Amino acid sequence: MPAAQPHSAARNLVSAMPGSMSGRVGRTLEQQRTRVAWLFVAPMLAAVALVAAWPLARTIAFSFTDAYLSDLESWAAIGFANYIALFEDPLWWQAVWTTLLFTVTSVGLETLFGLAIALTLNAHMPGRGLLRAAVLIPWAIPTVISAKMWGWMLHDLYGVVNAALLKLGLIDAPWAWLAEPRLAFAAVVAVDVWKATPFMTLLILAALQVLPKEIYQAGKVDGVPPIRMFLRVTLPLIRPALLVAVIFRGLDAMRVFDVIYVLTGNNPATTTMSVYARQQLVDFQDVGYGSAAATSLFLIVAIATAIVITVGRVNVSATGERR
Amino acid sequence: MIRKRLGRLAFYLLIAGIIFYAVFPFYWAIVSSLKTGTSLFQVEFWPSNPTVANYVALFEEQPFARNIINSLVVAVVATGISLFLSVTSAYALGRIRFRGRTSMLMIILSVSMFPQIAVLSGLFELIRAIGLYDTLSGLVLANLILTLPFVTWVLTTFMREMPRELEQAAIVDGANDWRILTRVFLPIMGPALSATGLLAFILAWNEFMFALTFTLSTEQRTVPVAIALISGATAYELPWGKVMAACVIVTVPLIVLVLVLQRYIISGLTAGAVKG
Numbered sequence: 001m002p003a004a005q006p007h008s009a010a011r012n013l014v015s016a017m018p019g020s021m022s023g024r025v026g027r028t029l030e031q032q033r034t035r036v037a038w039l040f041v042a043p044m045l046a047a048v049a050l051v052a053a054w055p056l057a058r059t060i061a062f063s064f065t066d067a068y069l070s071d072l073e074s075w076a077a078i079g080f081a082n083y084i085a086l087f088e089d090p091l092w093w094q095a096v097w098t099t100l101l102f103t104v105t106s107v108g109l110e111t112l113f114g115l116a117i118a119l120t121l122n123a124h125m126p127g128r129g130l131l132r133a134a135v136l137i138p139w140a141i142p143t144v145i146s147a148k149m150w151g152w153m154l155h156d157l158y159g160v161v162n163a164a165l166l167k168l169g170l171i172d173a174p175w176a177w178l179a180e181p182r183l184a185f186a187a188v189v190a191v192d193v194w195k196a197t198p199f200m201t202l203l204i205l206a207a208l209q210v211l212p213k214e215i216y217q218a219g220k221v222d223g224v225p226p227i228r229m230f231l232r233v234t235l236p237l238i239r240p241a242l243l244v245a246v247i248f249r250g251l252d253a254m255r256v257f258d259v260i261y262v263l264t265g266n267n268p269a270t271t272t273m274s275v276y277a278r279q280q281l282v283d284f285q286d287v288g289y290g291s292a293a294a295t296s297l298f299l300i301v302a303i304a305t306a307i308v309i310t311v312g313r314v315n316v317s318a319t320g321e322r323r
Numbered sequence: 324m325i326r327k328r329l330g331r332l333a334f335y336l337l338i339a340g341i342i343f344y345a346v347f348p349f350y351w352a353i354v355s356s357l358k359t360g361t362s363l364f365q366v367e368f369w370p371s372n373p374t375v376a377n378y379v380a381l382f383e384e385q386p387f388a389r390n391i392i393n394s395l396v397v398a399v400v401a402t403g404i405s406l407f408l409s410v411t412s413a414y415a416l417g418r419i420r421f422r423g424r425t426s427m428l429m430i431i432l433s434v435s436m437f438p439q440i441a442v443l444s445g446l447f448e449l450i451r452a453i454g455l456y457d458t459l460s461g462l463v464l465a466n467l468i469l470t471l472p473f474v475t476w477v478l479t480t481f482m483r484e485m486p487r488e489l490e491q492a493a494i495v496d497g498a499n500d501w502r503i504l505t506r507v508f509l510p511i512m513g514p515a516l517s518a519t520g521l522l523a524f525i526l527a528w529n530e531f532m533f534a535l536t537f538t539l540s541t542e543q544r545t546v547p548v549a550i551a552l553i554s555g556a557t558a559y560e561l562p563w564g565k566v567m568a569a570c571v572i573v574t575v576p577l578i579v580l581v582l583v584l585q586r587y588i589i590s591g592l593t594a595g596a597v598k599g
Contacts, residue, residue: 036500040415044408051468052434055445140581142529144547145570149348163366206593255438258531274440291444298441
């Protein structure tokens with residue numbers, strides 16, 4: 001993008017003068033700045049090492065043992081036995097499939113709804129600020145609470161959803177939303193969409209609001225139909241922001257746990273990788289096997305992140321360079 | 324003319340639909356929380372004889388007030404520690420070009436993508452080993468894995484957007500990095516710190532899996548766990564009225580927070596993602 005960094009350009013210029021005094025000064029200055037930078041990051045890095053890197057390393061180590069939750073000290077190394085058992089368990093593969101299906105459906109729907117709502121909110125009208133806040137509300141409340149509220153609305157006997165559908169004559173007997181496998185999956189997706197669409201909406205809205213108005217005026221003058229305008233102008237312009245939002249949400253959806261644990265519990269139709277791993281780890285106390293499942297999920301998310309960053313050419317990390 | 328009016332009507336219907344979709348679950352939770360006994364199981368859109376019995380029961384039958392305080396303590400402390408540790412690193416990552424900066428940003432981003440379950444057994448062992456199992460300090464420690472990378476990432480973006488002239492003047496005056504950070508940047512970073520802190524607070528306040536796994540006693544539970552595990556007075560009672568009352572109690576302050584501070588929230592969210 002046009003606005004390069006004058007800061008770095010100047011510094012490069014200084015250090016690019018070989019042999020000159022300023023070159024040597026530039027280098028020592030750079031070394032000094034690097035030392036300061038590392039000093040400034042050190043406390044944060046130490047904390048991340050303690051709460052993230054170390055536990056992750058221990059989880060990976062546990063996955064090669066037969067450790068049990070009740071006594072984490074006594075264990076024996078059993079090599080890849082946990083992984084072999086995991087890959088032979090059809091329930092694990094079902095969990096993998098459920099997770100992928102959940103990710104694709106919920107993020108897909110969230111993108112569509114987010115786009116629609118953002119385009120609506122982008123139109124000028126009275127009370128837009130209040131509307132934007134109303135849309136934000138589902139995002140702010142804990143997932144556990146949204147799962148409970150929807151769990152009550154979808155209750156098979158006393159839920160308002162069944163009552164409304166019965167009254168409208170759309171169904172002739174109450175549906176078991178949270179027990180019936182397909183309905184349970186749909187219910188989990190619905191709650192996740194309700195909860196996460198605001199995030200999508202906000203990010204898309206932020207991208208829409210910086211679009212140059214002149215293009216749209218020109219389009220109007222030339223009589224370009226709105227749909228064509230959207231497909232040819234708006235969508236390509238907000239594509240980078242849209243991609244980042246989809247990636248963030250996608251990676252988030254792959255580790256989904258809260259909504260499923262609360263809404264449908266151990267229903268096998270909605271058991272995702274996180275739910276499966278925690279079940280093994282905590283409910284069955286099998287730390288070795290559960291850690292193998294957790295490590296596998298971690299690897300899948302890591303690979304997905306790597307693919308997305310390289311193939312999608314979304315330069316998520318080097319923000320400075322991107323601008 | 325008629326077509327234009329119809330279009331307008333469709334537009335407002337769409338908006339009404341969006342609002343209904345966003346707000347109805349809250350409305351229904353409020354209505355249900357005001358009903359007890361059999362009326363809870365009848366679908367009526369306004370309770371015929373509203374009662375606060377569920378709210379009273381919530382605080383009398385279980386330590387819900389304690390749970391709220393727990394959540395507040397954990398979220399505030401985790402946010403505070405994260406902000407404190409992140410400020411200097413965000414300055415370094417946002418304002419200093421040095422070797423390893425990009426890879427460090429990469430690491431921070433990937434830590435924020437960690438599935439919580441991937442650190443669960445390792446963290447469990449750590450928390451037990453230092454004697455923090457079933458304590459709020461243990462939960463603070465666990466929450467850092469969520470809040471710390473997030474806060475660092477968002478603050479770095481904010482830092483980067485500060486105008487260059489600020490520090491140039493300071494460099495000319497011979498100020499070192501520490502002085503530039505504390506005397507020049509920090510005083511004007513109030514809005515950025517509040518936005519980031521608010522989001523981190525919400526993140527820690529909503530956290531469920533760690534709180535569920537690392538606490539045992541009802542007294543140490545945070546709000547999400549307490550709500551997920553609310554039980555009836557007897558095994559046969561369906562505690563939906565109480566659950567909805569708890570949802571309303573927790574949601575109302577959050578709604579107020581969102582309405583009052585939505586500008587901060589939006590700036591923080593977009594700094595973390597769109598510009599990231």
